[in-house]
Amino acid sequence: GGSDKDADNADDQNKESGSEEAKAGGDLILDVLSDASSLDTHGSNDVVSSNIHANIYESLVKRNDKNEIEASLAEKWEQSDDVTWEFTLRDNVTFHDGEKFNAEAVKANLDRIRDPKVASPRFFLFEMVKSVDVVDDQTVRITTEYPFAPLLAHLSHNGGGMMSPKTIAADYEGMKNGKEPGAVISEQPAGTGYFKFESWETGSQLKLVKNEEYWDTPALVDSVTFKVVPESATRIADLETGYAHIADPVEPNEVKQVNDSDNATVNQKASSSVSYIGFNTEKAPFDDVKVRQAIAMLIDKEEIIEGVYEGIGIQANGPLAPGIFGYNEDVPVVEHNVEKAKELLKEAGYEDGFKTSIWTNDNQQRMDTAILVQQKLKAANIDVNVEVMEFGAYLEKSAAGEHDMFILGWSNPTGDADYGMYALFHSSQKGNPGNRAFYENPEVDKLLDEGRREADPEKRVELYNQVQEHLVEDAPMVFIHHQEYLTGISNKIDGFEIDTSGIYQLKNVHFVE
Amino acid sequence: MTKFIIRRVLQTIPVLIGVSILVFSLMHLIPGDPAQIIAGEGASDKTVEQIRERLGLNEPVHVQYFSYISNALQGDLGSSIRSGRAVMDEIQSRIWVTVELAFYSTLLAVFIGLIAGIISAVRHYTLSDISIMIVALFGLSMPSFWMGLVLIQWFAVGVDWLPLPEFLRMRPSGWGDDWRQVILPVITLGTGGAAIIARMTRSSMLEVIGQDYIRTARAKGVSERSVIYKHALKNAMIPVITVVGLEFGAFLGGAVLTETIFAINGMGRLTIDAIRQRDFPIVQGTVLVISVIFVFVNLIVDISYRLLNKRIDLN
Amino acid sequence: MAKKELLKVEGLKQYFPIKGGFLGRTVNHVKAVDDISFTIYEGETVSIVGESGCGKSTTGRAILRLEEPTEGKVAFQEVDLASLSKREMRKYRKDLQIIFQDPYASINPRQTVAEILTEAMEIQNSVPKEKRRERVLELLQTVGLNEYQADRYPHEFSGGQRQRIGIARALSVDPKLIICDEAVSALDVSIQAQVLNLLEELQEKYNLTYLFISHDLGVVRHISDRVIVMYLGKIVEIADRNSLFESPQHPYTKALLSAIPVPDPEHVKSHIVLKGDVPSPINPPTGCRFHTRCPFAQERCMKEVPELKTHANMKEGHQAACHFIEEIQSGEMNANFEKKTYA
Amino acid sequence: MKQTEQAVLDVRNLRTSFYTDDGEVRAVDGVSFSVPKGKTLGIVGESGSGKSITSLSLMRLLPASGKVKEGEVLFKGQNLLDLSEKKMRAVRGNVISMIFQEPMTSLNPAFTVGEQISETLMIHEKLNKKEAMKKSVELLTLVGIPSPQQRVKQYPFELSGGMRQRVMIAMALACNPEILIADEPTTALDVTIQAQILGLIKDLQQRLDMSVIFITHDLGVVAETCDFVSVMYAGQVVEYSDVISLFKKPKHPYTVGLLNSLPRHDIEQEKLIPIKGNVPNAHEMPVGCRFAPRCPFATDLCRTKMPELITDEEGNQIRCWIYSDQWDGDPEVSIYGEKRTAQG
Amino acid sequence: MAQQTVQPTVRKQSNPKVEYYKTIWKRLRKNKAAVVGGILILFFIVTSIIGPLFTSYDPNEVDILNKVQGPSAEHWFGTDNFGRDIFTRIIHGMSLTLFVGFFSVVIGGVIGVFFGVISGYYGGVLDTIIMRVMDILLAFPGIILALAIVSVLGGSLTNVIIAVGIFSIPAFARIVRGSTLTVRKLEYIDAVRALGASDARIIFKHILPNVMSPIIVQATLRIATAVLTASGLSFLGLGAKPPTPEWGAMLSDGRSYMAEAPHMVLVPGIMIVLVVLAFNIFGDGLRDALDPKMKK
């Protein structure tokens, strides 16, 4: 539209100065893999949607780049006892639809996400919340059922984003008329963020415009357009021809191509996620820890990172990425060691190897990983069959425990060890909630439970360190690597950041010459 | 004629019911629980159960089907279980782009196919016939997605003589902004069709040229040009039109790959995404709509038969 | 001669449904054969003549139950064929055979002559396995083909030879009645004569009975004992050959006979040229079906269906269906004929 | 005979071959005849004897694989085979017209009857569309189609076979041709309809003073409509004469054979006397007389040497050794004596 | 009615059956396109059988150090992203591609022909029902059907074959029904019926052999379509399971290397074109050879 043209003109004027100064305005175009599924921040639980939500909605607190909790919509907060938290809210904030942000609004949001009729996929974030009470207009009290240390981390998650109570009410109205929950909100989302919703053509593009009334310093660009471009080669083409300013994601093997081109570079950012190869620990032969350890030694993580991810990413030794609260840097490293692996197998009685399968969904990197694993395990006579499944089927079947080995990843949007491990390894979380290894260790269960309830951060770190040591010992999974987010950035812009959970930070993005 | 049309429309009803049953059962046979997919990789069982409850997935399958079909008969195709938007809206915002893409591709295919086919038939067994048919076979043998990728690579990485990145601009909706955007997808999709039509036209023309009435025309002293373009072509068009109809249908359903490559927000991608996300109502809706269009296109084909050859008795 | 009834057709009707309307209901019928009755005696040749589409083939097919008749009785040696189950009928097929018009379409192009003939014996199990080859060669000889041709494919034969294969196939199961549906119409005259002679020889040799369907009156006169004339699904006249050709009674028969060119340039002959075309069997004219083209047609002809009967002036066994046979014969009635002589 | 009469069309020694995968097929191999003004020439012969190919050769409408190798087609002295394609187009449908055997397939199913008749008029008479349509209606009246106003707007499938053939005739007559070639125009029709059509052609011929070439395999039709007859066998003319002598005193053994094979409805015959054997294979024609393998009189001479077409003093033609000085068989043989008499 | 007489061919001392096929063979040989297509197909088949014996690499052997290399003397078609030899993979994948084409057509063909023949022969209600079902299949977007099948049964070559096979059922059914309708009306069918032949005998002995040529032609053309569809499915991630060297999957793997290593996409792409081309050409030639009308 019109802003595009303005930006071009501005570019022309700037040419002479040649200086690299921040410049307001312009329409930022992002090519993204897929469309948001909903604009209701309670209504979905995928990164793509979150990336949109993060620009429209804000939470009570946020995490900075050092993984520290900072004030956002809540100015300050205090914990009166193990289960009670009180938040003082900012009073200069209004929603995009003109509603005032206050304690009622917070209650409306937190109640809704826990409402079984709404059936929010992000319910798990606040499952432990017992009640939300309005103390006064600017104060809200949250009571949990049991002591829950990572509550602030959960509140910093996108799922804790605040939506205008007016839209929430309208949405409930809509549900009465037979509409799906979130349908009304998706039509006219209103948050408090630095961008406002403008338009959405589902499946194609979504446009946000600058929120001029933002309570803090507003964003620099006039508008942001997210365009859906599913084919990677096409995204790169868009970026190189200068049509799009940001292309996300860039495939590892395209990094070189983009960096070699004159008009774009790839932004690399370490993530808080982990990729892993899991074992079905309830099924022979993976119920034998020696077999699991042996395979962990057979797998060459470096080769996978090199071969599949073009060397991008950090080798993982545990489920938590460096920087995450509770990360244990002293956890012993499992070395690639074929001889030792063979010995272990011999001890376990699988001297001659065995036949098994490895499952993956139809994600290129995971399929490639599977191929490398298949190759490596041949060394110990283990014959691996690669099963590729479509994602829906994959989730269902692996939750049901039909698998042998499987490849998956886990991202950690709260930056807390609890999020990064509880669901994956607690025996109450078997199957769908995350523990697809069907791992069960009472010791670990106990540590994880304690970790949640412990208020003292020092003690928590200690507890989680122990968990990670257990995990190395028990080897329910082989942790491969912590991936890096690869985002193609046009040379026309600057100021782009992405956080460790893959959420774009577009507030400071601006056009340069 | 109207009677014929009404009858044909009525006849589509069992077909559509069949299609809906088929898609319904297929979707329920596929492993993959929509609730689980919506909830994501790490949702608790409780969350999943709540979502399942909300979507009515706990009902027996036949109850789900009948409630679906009774709503559908009232014109309500339900709403997406993922975005909550009405299926009709979702489809409406995508269908035209796909129909347009199919339409232009058909135009291209017919235009090139007819010319090539006629030349080939008239000069059959000459060099031009053989070369046209070889080119056509190549067009036919090329995987469309491959061709799309190669085209994108050419135009993006840029051959100097064709520096037209505009070709690649993704369109916000429809083809409004720049007609050039339509070119690459249409070439990608239309090439195979052009090849098929060329071959069909050729064989149909050859067949017609051997007919007695062509000899009659020559015996009247009609010029060769008129014999080909007037007497032969009108008759030769009939089988060609069937193919055109089928091609149009194939373009509608088969544009998925092209849509993916060129980031066109059409029905194909909508359907594929919906299948992957087990968004049942959307899948049912798109399949039904595509089937309706297919049936409708075939109706048009039959009517054009009638217009071309009054002989065909529509009853 | 005491004649033995071989086939008796009574009140045979064959209507073909015309689908149409919504959902393909039957909207109408082609009344291809509409209530005909006749008898064929053993050892004789009865011909059915009439113009294209008058129901000749349909009659033949209905007798063989190649199409299930709509109504009526077909008694073969006093057994009602229509009452038989499909399985029982298959056994009877041995006695009733058919030879078709088109020598090209009536034999499977992918079978050799021997295969064709053996198959027939195999189906009816009429000849023991080991004797079949022998019988094949015998049959070939019977129809005037050579033994060495047994293993050839149909495309290697000429039209006349193929027709002989068709005849051999019909003979292979020792039938009693053979329906010849335009069996010689597609052949050139010189070949036609060969085949006609063959048919006559076989009749003598095996005491065959023929129902001979043809539109060629020359052929019919040559071969038949009795002749049935059909018009638009109904029999208009039945007579023995001489009676029919020498004193045709029905105005249609007369017109038909006169319309045929005579291969004799000096034979000056007046033609009765009928006006108009044959009406559609879907909505046949009321009353006498011929009235739309009949030069004598009266009011009554439009209303009343004439009965097929022997009129006063006719020989025994000669029947015609016309209200005014006697009046026409006696010259009482005037025709508004267009009589014409060529050249 | 009648050589004195002015011949509109004179065909001399026409030879047409097809070049197929299996080699050359000499479909027409030495055909000569002439057509006097206002008279009808019949061409008879069995299927495949080359009748249609002869007529298509005259019109220069042979299929791509066929070629006239030799001969002349003189129309009023002008050899049609020498004309440019453009000039030939002006002849077709204008000076020489043709009616084909299959009325259904010979009309274009996609155009109305009126459009198809008008087209001829628009090409040759340079009429405009309206005039042409008006003339078409007149022509349909001429050929005896009732309510021609409506019929011109109909498509071929809406007409009966007889009517379609009338339309073909109307189309052929549109430009008052001097010669009408009718290739089995009634074979596909019923006898009563055939009688109508034959009457019509005869009628129109007299009114318009046309010459007609009438191709048929039906000797009855020949007897009733033709003035002269040319009998063809295996691509050659074996006998040419006026119609009366042909039937009364046939000279060629093949002609006699034909007549004897013919079952007749007007007389009673004891027994048909067929010609033995089959028409020879187009690729393996006998070296000598082509009829020799089937001829009861054939001698060594017949089997080794092809007889020429000789013209007698009356202008009748015959291709048979019996009538030559070289005949080595029974000198007393009388061919027409073999012909069965009408009383059989 | 006058009939063009086919002259009896009086060639002596030759087995007639052989003679019959000889005629077709002769016509087929005359058709240059068919010859070229046939030779290509033969070449592909032979290569797919003996080719693997002559390749010096293991198609699945990963060699990360040598990944994404352009064509060279060691690696004729270069290497892929795992350093696997593309030439070797192409050779090994050839039999898979032919397999997919062949068996999916067998599945579609057998089922389609069965329903087509039944439908055409019996007509009536049965015909209506079968044809409506075929309409449903035809109207049903094929890719969705395939997706559903592959999702139900899991992604593998076999399931791709099943999916593509089901795809092609309606095409066969329609063609066969059409031909059956024509053949059923021929007089020789009535003749054997008059002899008392059962329906089964008529269908299998008399109708099927005579509708064979359109089936064969359709089959060769369908093989081409099947190969294309299967590679399209691979492109959507629904094809053969890795590391199977199926060409569609190779092509799909290579697309993110298009700029860097175009050979990864070009080689399998061109191979698919060649195979499809061969079958198309051959199918066309076959049609001409089997259709007497097309005779020059």
Ligand SMILES: Nc1ncnc2c1ncn2[C@@H]1O[C@H](COP(=O)(O)OP(=O)(O)OP(=O)(O)O)[C@@H](O)[C@H]1O
């Ligand atoms: N299966 C059928 N369905 C519908 N109508 C039919 C069928 N078979 C025959 N008819 C119609 O029945 C009528 C009589 O047909 P039939 O074939 O018996 O005529 P015919 O006297 O044998 O004619 P021809 O001399 O042309 O063989 C015709 O109008 C024909 O169109």
Ligand SMILES: Nc1ncnc2c1ncn2[C@@H]1O[C@H](COP(=O)(O)OP(=O)(O)OP(=O)(O)O)[C@@H](O)[C@H]1O
């Ligand atoms: N296109 C062709 N290619 C090869 N041979 C042909 C072709 N057309 C005709 N012939 C052959 O030419 C010869 C003469 O054919 P023509 O059609 O003139 O016969 P006809 O006398 O008209 O027979 P009919 O009475 O069957 O119409 C036949 O032997 C035929 O096989």
Ligand SMILES: [Mg+2]
């Ligand atoms: Mg008949």
Ligand SMILES: [Mg+2]
């Ligand atoms: Mg002819």
